[in-house]
Amino acid sequence: MKSTHLSLIAGAAVLAAVTGFATVTAPGAPAEPAAKSAALLPVERAGLVCPAPSNSDLAETQYTAFTPAGEGGEAKGAAELKPALPIVDDEDETDPKKAKKAEEAAKKAKAKAEKPVLAVKEPGKPVVAEANGSSAPALVGTATGKLAPGWTAQQTTEVTAGGSRGLLGVTCTAPDTDFWFPGASTAKSRQDYIHLTNPDDTGAVADIELYGPEGALKSDVGDGITVPARSSVAVLLSTLTAEAVDQLTAHVTTRSGRIGAVVMSADDSAGSDWITASEDPSGTLVMPGIPADATSVQLVAFAPGEDDADVKVQLMGKNATFSPAGNATLHIKSSMTASADLKDLTRGEPGSLRLTPVRKDRATPIVAALRVVRGKGDKQEIAYIPATGPVGARATVPDNRAKGSTLSLTAPGATAKVKVTASAGSGGGEPAVETYTVKAGTTLAVTPKAPEGLKGSYALTVETTSGGPVHASRSLALASDGVQMFTVQTLPDDRGMVEVPSARQHLSVLDD
Numbered sequence: 336m337k338s339t340h341l342s343l344i345a346g347a348a349v350l351a352a353v354t355g356f357a358t359v360t361a362p363g364a365p366a367e368p369a370a371k372s373a374a375l376l377p378v379e380r381a382g383l384v385c386p387a388p389s390n391s392d393l394a395e396t397q398y399t400a401f402t403p404a405g406e407g408g409e410a411k412g413a414a415e416l417k418p419a420l421p422i423v424d425d426e427d428e429t430d431p432k433k434a435k436k437a438e439e440a441a442k443k444a445k446a447k448a449e450k451p452v453l454a455v456k457e458p459g460k461p462v463v464a465e466a467n468g469s470s471a472p473a474l475v476g477t478a479t480g481k482l483a484p485g486w487t488a489q490q491t492t493e494v495t496a497g498g499s500r501g502l503l504g505v506t507c508t509a510p511d512t513d514f515w516f517p518g519a520s521t522a523k524s525r526q527d528y529i530h531l532t533n534p535d536d537t538g539a540v541a542d543i544e545l546y547g548p549e550g551a552l553k554s555d556v557g558d559g560i561t562v563p564a565r566s567s568v569a570v571l572l573s574t575l576t577a578e579a580v581d582q583l584t585a586h587v588t589t590r591s592g593r594i595g596a597v598v599m600s601a602d603d604s605a606g607s608d609w610i611t612a613s614e615d616p617s618g619t620l621v622m623p624g625i626p627a628d629a630t631s632v633q634l635v636a637f638a639p640g641e642d643d644a645d646v647k648v649q650l651m652g653k654n655a656t657f658s659p660a661g662n663a664t665l666h667i668k669s670s671m672t673a674s675a676d677l678k679d680l681t682r683g684e685p686g687s688l689r690l691t692p693v694r695k696d697r698a699t700p701i702v703a704a705l706r707v708v709r710g711k712g713d714k715q716e717i718a719y720i721p722a723t724g725p726v727g728a729r730a731t732v733p734d735n736r737a738k739g740s741t742l743s744l745t746a747p748g749a750t751a752k753v754k755v756t757a758s759a760g761s762g763g764g765e766p767a768v769e770t771y772t773v774k775a776g777t778t779l780a781v782t783p784k785a786p787e788g789l790k791g792s793y794a795l796t797v798e799t800t801s802g803g804p805v806h807a808s809r810s811l812a813l814a815s816d817g818v819q820m821f822t823v824q825t826l827p828d829d830r831g832m833v834e835v836p837s838a839r840q841h842l843s844v845l846d847d
Contacts, residue, residue, distance in 0.1 A: 373834040377484040384595030385416065385474040385507035386530035386609075387567060388466065388492045391499040396466045398452060399734040400488040401758065401794040402478065404459035405831075412480025414455035416488060418448045419473040419532060420565045430691035444548045448565065454481050460792050461733050461761045472568035474507070484831030485796075489733040489824065494607070495815050497651075498526065501606035501716055502813050503599070504822030506732065508535050510593035514612040515702040516585040517635040517672065518719055519598050521545070521552075521573040526601040527610075529658040530586060531560065531594045532567040539592025543570065544636060547580040550671050562594055573599075584637035584672045584702070586621065600663045605708055605715040608822050615719040616640070618698025620722035622705050623687040624743030624808030624823055625650075625680075630715075631708035632677040634688065636701050638667045644699035646690040648675065651745050653684040656776035664693055667701060685780035687745035687806065690722075709819050718810075726753065726797050727828030733794040735783065739812040742795060743780045744805055746773040751802030755795060757783055762790030773805055797826055 388396040402414055415776065441720045452474055453464040458481060478486035494500050501557050510533075519527050533539045544555040555574045556710040572585065586728060587596045601607035614620060616639055625632060638644040644667040649656050658664075667673040680686070688705060692698040704721040735757070757767040764786035773779045786793050799805050807826040812819055 351604040373836045375832050376835050377477065377832055378830070379483055381478045381483040381486045382510055382534055383416065383476050383486065383507040384510055384532040384534050385488060386492055386505065386532060386597050386599070387473045387488050387569065387772045388471045389494060389499055389503065390469050391494045391497055392468050393492050393496055394468060394471070394492050396471055396490055396492040397734060398464045398466070398488065398490050399461050399761070399792055400453050400455050401461040401731060401733040402455050402458045403485045403729065403731050403796045405484065406544040410481060412478065412482035414476070414478035414482035414486050416453055416474040416476035417451050419475050419567045420445060421446050422563055422566050422568070427791035455486065458482060459766070460759050461792060463761045463792060471747065473530070473532045475527050475532065476563055483730060485731055485829040487731045489731060490574045491734050491811065491822070494686065494814065496803060498603065499601050499607045501608055502811065502820035502822045503608050503612060504811055504824055505597055505609035506824050508595040508597065508611070510595050512589045512593055514587040514596040515616070515637065516609065517585055517596050517637050517702055518608050518610055518615055518704040518706050519572060519585040519600065520581055521576060522579050522581045522684040523582065524603045527572045528599045529572060529587065530567060530569050530597050530599060531562045531587070531590060533562040533564060533594050535592055536564050537592060538563050539594050540590040541594055542588050543575060545572065545576055545583050546670060546672050547578065547583045547587065548672055552576040552578045552583065582635050582674045584635070602717060602798065605717045606820065608718045609723050610704065610719045613702035614724050616700035616702050618692050618700055620690045620701065620703050621687060621747055621806040622703065622720045623688045623723050623745045623778065623806040624720060624810055625705065625707060626686065626709060626810060626821065627681055627683055627685045628709055629707050629844055630679050630711055632680055633706040634665070634677055634703065635672060635673045636665060636667050636690065636703040637672050638669050638699055638701045640700055641669055642699045643668050644701050645693040645703065647692070647693055649689045650680055650686045651689055651711050651747060651776055651778050652686045654777060658732060685743060685778050687743065687778045689747050707823070709821060714818050716818055716820050718821055720808060720823050721825060722752065723806060724827040726799050726807050726826055729796060729798045729831060730807065730826035730829050731794055731796045732826055733823050734792050734811070735795055735809070736792055736811065737785055737789055740783055741780055741810045742783050743778055743808050743810065744771060744773045745778040746775050746803055746805050748775060749803030750775045751805045752800045753805055754798045754800050755783060757786050758796065760786050760789040760791045760793045764789035764793065775803065
C-alpha cells in the first residue's frame with residue numbers, strides 16, 4: 336500500500352481570492368479556530384453596474400468613480416465602467432438588407448462598449464464623465480488589483496422639467512441575485528421602472544414579485560424575464576399587474592446569473608428619484624439621514640417570512656431617541672406590505688429611523704424604506720432612504736459638490752467616533768480630514784469640510800475608529816426654479832477587506 340499526500344493549500348488560496356473566504360478540513364482533523372488563522376486581506380476584484388440614467392431628453396448626468404486611498408491588492412490594477420450593450424431584436428427579420436444593417440449596428444455598438452466611459456487611474460482621486468439626454472446607456476464594469484478595494488461609482492442626474500423632474504442619484508450596485516424594494520408603486524400617479532442590468536457574458540433570467548397591503552399581486556408576466564449578456568432591461572411595474580397599488584414591495588430574484596437592480600420612481604406631483612434595495616431582511620433596521628426640513632415621511636415595511644412582525648418605530652434625533660406620536664409601533668403581516676404616515680416627524684431637526692422588535696425573542700426579519708418629501712404644493716421633491724447596514728470599517732460616497740452636501744451619521748447603540756476624509760477633487764484640491772463623535776441614540780448631520788482648492792467634485796470616505804456601529808447617508812441638494820431638489824445615498828460597508836482563513840490540512844489518497 337502506498338500513500339500520496341495532496342496539498343490543498345494552493346486551491347484554498349485561489350478560492351479565497353475569488354470569494355473572500357475559504358476553509359479546508361481533512362477528515363478527522365481537529366478544526367482550527369478561525370479567529371487564530373484568519374487574515375484580513377484586500378479584495379482583488381470588484382464589479383459594479385449602473386442603470387440607464389433617464390428617459391428624459393432634458394436629463395444632464397454626471398458619472399463619478401472613485402477608489403479610496405489605502406491598502407490595495409496588487410501593485411497594478413484597473414477600474415473601468417463601459418456602456419452596456421443595446422438589445423437588438425432582429426431574429427424575425429427576413430429582409431437581407433435590414434438584417435445586414437442590424438448586424439452592422441450591433442458590431443458598432445459592441446465596439447463602442449469596449450471604450451470606457453470613465454476609468455479610475457489612481458486611488459484617492461475621483462474621475463468624472465458627463466452624458467446628456469435619454470440615450471445615455473447603462474454601465475457595467477470591473478476593478479482589479481489596487482483599484483478594487485472600496486471602488487465605488489455614483490451617477491447623478493438633473494431633470495428640470497417634465498414627469499421625470501428632480502435630482503436623481505444612485506450609487507452603482509454590485510451584482511447579486513436577490514433584491515427587496517419597499518416603497519415601489521403601480522399607482523396611476525406613479526411611473527416606476529425596475530432596471531435590471533447584467534454585467535456578465537452570459538444571459539440572466541429574473542423574476543419580479545409584487546406584494547401590496549393585501550398580499551401578493553396577481554401577475555402572469557413577472558416571471559422569467561431575460562436579461563441578455565452585458566445588457567440592461569427596464570420593466571414598468573404597472574405592466575406586470577392590473578392592480579393599482581400606491582405602496583408595495585417589489586422582490587427581484589434570479590433563476591440564473593447575476594444582475595444589478597434598482598427602481599426609478601417618478602411621481603406626477605412630487606418629482607422623481609431612484610429606490611435602491613433595502614438591507615437584507617433583519618429584525619432590526621436603520622434608515623439614516625432624514626432631512627431636517629422634511630415635510631412628509633412615509634415608512635414602508637414588509638415581512639417576507641411566515642411570521643408577522645411587530646416593531647418599535649423610533650426616531651434618533653439630534654439629542655435623543657423617541658417614538659413618533661401615534662406611531663410608536665407597527666404591525667406587519669406576513670407577506671403583506673405595511674406603511675405608516677409619519678408626517679413631518681423631524682420638526683426642524685435631522686433624524687434617522689430605527690425599527691426594532693417589540694419582543695426581543697421574536698425578531699421577525701423585515702425589509703423597509705422611507706419615502707421623504709421636501710417642499711409643498713408644486714414645489715415638492717422626493718427621495719428614498721432604504722434600510723442600510725453600518726459603515727463598518729469604511730464606506731464611501733462620490734460626487735460631492737462645493738455646496739449642497741450633508742453627511743448624516745447615527746449611532747443606534749453605543750457612542751462612536753468616525754473619521755471623515757474628503758478626497759482630492761476631480762479637477763484639483765487637497766484632501767481634508769475631520770473626526771466626529773456620534774452620541775448613542777442620536778443623529779449628527781454635518782456639512783463636510785471640502786478639500787482646500789477644490790475643483791470639480793470629491794468623494795467622502797467614512798471610517799469607524801471606535802465605539803458602536805454607525806449608519807450613514809449623504810444628501811445632495813440643488814435648487815432649481817424654487818424647488819429644493821435633493822437625493823439621498825446610504826453608505827454601507829464597502830467590503831474592501833475580507834477575512835481569509837489559512838488552510839493547513841492535507842488530503843490523503845490511499846491506494847492498495
